[in-house]
Amino acid sequence: MSAALAGMLLGLAGAAGLLLVVAFAPPFRSVRLVDRLAPYVHDTPPPSRLLGTATEAGLLTAARRVFGPVIADGARLVDRVLGGRTAVRRRLDALGGKTTVEDFRIEQVVWGGLALLGAALLATVGSLLAGSLNLFSAALLCLAGLLGGVLGRDWWLTQQVRRREELLLAEFPVIAELLALAVTAGESPTAAIARVTRLSGGELAGELGAALGRTRAGVPLVDALQQVADRTSLAPLARFIDGLLVAVERGTPLAEVLRAQAADVREAGKRRLLEAGGRKEIAMMVPVVFLVLPITVLFALFPGLISIVSLAR
Template sequence: MSAGVLGILLGLMAGVGLILAVAYAPPFRSVRLVDRLAPYVHDTPPPSRLLGTATEPGLLTAARRVFGPVIGDGARLVDRMLGGRVAVRRRLDALAGASTVEDFRVEQVVWGGLGLLGAAIVATVGSVAAGGLNVLSAGLLCLAGLLGGVLGRDWWLTQQVQRREELLLAEFPVVAELLALAVTAGESPTAAIARVTRLSGGELARELGAALGRARSGVPLMDALQEVADRTSLDPLARFIDGLLVAIERGTPLAEVLRAQAADVREAGKRRLLEAGGRKEIAMMVPVVFLVLPVTVLFALFPGLISIVSLAR
């Protein structure tokens, strides 16, 4: 990279930094209506930070403290461009976390910034190796890194939800049979849920334990269990919660229903394993057909080809 190009890049970075510093300085930054009204509408003072627990990742917290206004504006821009707040809220609820849609948008902005930084580093290294800077290629690469980071966080959220649902399905038969055993022994559904959540671990047990905790804090147990069913997209778990609700409301027998549901989920798991095995079997044909078979044919035909070439000479 020549000295002129390097000077242009350094001057551009310094100019952008100066513009951002001046634009987001307190005297020039516009004050939102929410910030103006906040000191007058809060009835209670905020609690001490010493009494809370850190629930956000360190990177997200540091980015918010250093680049708070910029990240907030970026999060609102991403939310307007992508939309889909209802779908994002549904997936966040499926994770049973305390994150809001605004927190998720901030994470998307941070991921996009990291993707942009990585793409800029790659473009710089490529320019140094090539001895020149292609502005169009570098711009497209940076844009791809930015979009990849923003969309990659959304893809990762979907993967988190899928893994959690797989864990819920894997734990469901055991939890259902334990509940059936406790109910058969004479305990009420509420006591059976308390016993199972106390003796077992896992995502489903934590979900039921959280519902039971909300019920003990004043929320009706049926409403707390219905919240668990509303947060998930798994039909077996929804039927399981419906069976619990019916048993609690009407006093119907529950043990046989739970055992039948556990058996259905185990059969569905077996079918999924057979389907996955079939897909893996087809995938195993790819290296056989495209790697092993050509090499075998080459070894079989190479001696004859050499003989033909020698006779032709």
Template structure:
């Protein structure tokens, strides 16, 4: 990298920082409508943080404190460009966390910035090694790093949802049979859910415990359980919640239904294992066909090939 190119990059970086500093300075910062209305709408003082659970500051809190307006603007731009708020909201609900779509967009901005920094580092190292800078390649690589970071966060959210649904399916038969045992012993469905969530752990027990918590806070238990079914894409869990709702509303027998659902989920798990075994068996043929078999043929034909070459000489 020549001195002129290095000076140009440093000057561009300094100019960008100066423009951002002037733009977000208090005299030039535009006042939002939310900030204007906040003193008149938020008449209730916020509760003391001493009454809440102590949580360690996460990445979102640190990013918002350091570069709040810039990151929020970037999140709004990404939301307008990418869209898909309904799909993101559905996956966040299926993940079972408290993250909002805005928090997810902020994390996408952070991931995109990290990808851009990684691409810029690769460009700098490549320019130093090559002794020059190809502006077009550097620009394309930086854009690829930015887009890769944005899409990588979306891909990771999908992987988190898939992993959580697998955990729910793995825990479902045990929880269903425990509920059936408690109902058979004479407890009501609500008491059985409370006992199972108190004695067991896991994602499904936490979901049912959260539904009971919402019911104790004033939400009808039927609506609280219906939210569990609405936030998942698993048919087995939706049928399980429907059976609970019918038993709570109409008083129908529940134990045999839960046992049948647990048996169905176990059979579906066995089918998935057989399908995974079949796919692994096909994947195992790839090294056999493309690595072991050519080496075996080579060892078998090599002595004859050497003999033919020696005889021809």
């Protein structure tokens, strides 16, 4: 790398840093409505940190404290460009966490920034090894890293939701049969749910326990269970919640319905295993066709080929 090119890059980095400092300085930063109203509505001093719960720690919190305004602007830009707040909200609800859409957008910005930093380091190392810098290739690599980081966080959210739904389906037959056993023993649906959530663990038991906690806080049990059904995209779990709702509202027999639903989910699990086995068989044909078969043919034909070449000489 020549001295002129290195000086140009250093000058560009310094100018960009100076521009960011000036753009996000307090005198030039636009005041938000929340900041304007904060002195008038916050009439009580904040409580001591010793009296509250432990604050969250991690990459998201550190990034917010260091690069707060830049990350907030980037999160709003990502939200405007990508859109789909409803789909993101539905997947976050299906994940069962307390992450908001704004927090998720901030995580996307952080992932994109880290990927951009990695791509810039890779481009720098490649230019040092090659002895020259191709600005177009470096820009494309940085852009690909930025987009890959932002979209990679969205892909990872989808994988998390899919993994959690698999856990819910795996736990569903056991939870349903335990509820059926408790109801058959004479307990009410609410008492049966309380007993099952107390004696078992897992994602589905946690969902039912959260619904029961909302019920104890004053929400009707029907509404709390309906919230669980609205957050999931699994048809067996939705039918299970509907059966519980019908039993709670109308007093219909519940044990046989729960046992039938558990049997249906087990049969669906067997079908999924058979389908997965069929896909694995097709995937196993790839090394057989492209690796084992050519080597076998080569071992079979190589001696004859050597004999023909020897006779030809």
